Amino acid sequence: MKKKSTFYVLLITLLIISFNGLSKSIGISNYALDKNVYLSQNYNPLEDYVSLKPDYFKQEIAIATCNPITVYLDASGNITITPSDIDPSNVGPNFSLDISSFTCADIGTPVTVTITDSTDSLTCTSSVTVLDSMNPITPILNPVTVDCNGTLTIPTTTDNCTGTINGTTSDTLAFVEGGSTIINWTFDDGNGNFISVPQTYNYNDTTAPTPDVANLPDVTGECSATATAPTATDNCSGAITGTTTDPLTYNAQGTYTITWTYDDGNGN
Structure with a gap:
């Protein structure tokens, strides 16, 4: 027992x-x-x-997680961080980051960085989200004069991440001879940043018609001679028939000069 x-x-x-x-x-x-x-x-x-x-x-x-942070790229599309950006208490030469520089290529997907304390060989990880908050550069869009064909040159600007950006617009491009309108151009960098810049367009035909031949041929006849009106081509009005205040038919022997005028109706 x-x-x-x-x-x-x-x-x-x-x-x-x-x-x-x-x-x-x-x-x-x-x-x-x-x-x-x-x-x-x-x-x-x-x-x-x-x-x-x-x-x-x-x-x-050490398997801890430091504070997650969000950083914003500068005008050159870069940003550099230090351990104190993730945790203000992590300062001094003993703390280091395995990733400290970020570019436009890091936008969107969080990047995991590691802080290391070389004194105690301790580490922690932080999720760094990289964003772009810089608007595209605002371009200077001077007033533009275009003819009746309404030929536009799409304006451009630059962005810290996207580079060259073409302007887009939802305005109706209705060209009225002798009129003026404002087109609002939008410049979007694709990262949520955009600007809208107005530009004045003056629609005015300033191009004179061009004769179809550089030199008109002489008209001859034995008893009489009759001239036929020549033509010209205009950028807006198309084919134009010449007009004159001189007589078209001559019965008396001699040499005469007829002056032809080509008028496109827009002051040219």
């Missing part, structure tokens, strides 16, 4: 020791990397329980 009691006492003692060891092995301690970076630990409660060596397998490692 005494042996049996001793056996139960030893068994209970063994269980208490094992339970204490297991409790120590699964306890989680928080450690700070400059008070903001937290540590966790790996453990194997089964091995600790079997071996009864509660601290043998415990290993502390």
